[in-house]
Amino acid sequence: MTQPAGPRAYHPDDRAALADICVRTADNGGDSRHLYPDRELMPSIFAAPYACLEPDLAFVIDDGTGQAVGYILGTANTAQFVEAFRGKWLPSVEKRFPALAGPPRTPSEEMIALLHDPERMILPELAAHPAHLHIDLLPAWQRRGYGRALMRTFLAALRAKEVDAVHLSMLTSNAPARAFYDRLGFGEIQVPDPGPVTYLGRTTEADL
Secondary structure, X not given: OOOOOEEEEOOHHHHHHHHHHHHXXXXXXXXXXXXXXXXXXXXXXXXXXXXXXXXXXXXXXXXXXOOEEEEEEEEOOHHHHHHHHHHHHHHHHOOOOOOOOOOOOOHXXXXXXXXXXXXXXXXXXXXXXXXXXXXXXXXXXXXXXHHHHHHHHHHHHHHHOOOOEEEEEEEOOOHHHHHHHHHOOOEXXXXXXXXXXXEEEEEOXXXX
């Protein structure tokens, strides 16, 4: 029986859908399959570890038939997440994606370098925003209010854990994403030499 589309809690049966959504939005919001031949690479960095390590902060948009078409994932405490990523998650994927012997030479190797450096997530400028998140929706489900619904659900879950503020990073060149976050009350966090990304943060208190 079809139900109205909307947010719900992540279920382990959603894992394949999460991976697909991640892959199809990982190239600055577009399909990344031409960049990363191994379809598990990007999910192993930006989606699966969150669903594995903090499933209570994983939510999806259900299309009404049980299929996930978008997600929001994150952690309540970035420092603790990095420790768990290093100690629990990385050993489960490093055989498939071993550490590089030299500098990265391809887009995939650049991502593998990120995979093996979870400590990059810890920056002193972000300490006042201890939680962080990733949010992605398939293109057909964007600009329909589902991103806001996911964010509202995630912020409420953080408030229930007494977490005051959250941050995210986004490619600076992704203007539509920046406009979306601006509408949701995120403001820029100044970080020295941020490279191609911008860091944004907001309190969890104000409603959307």
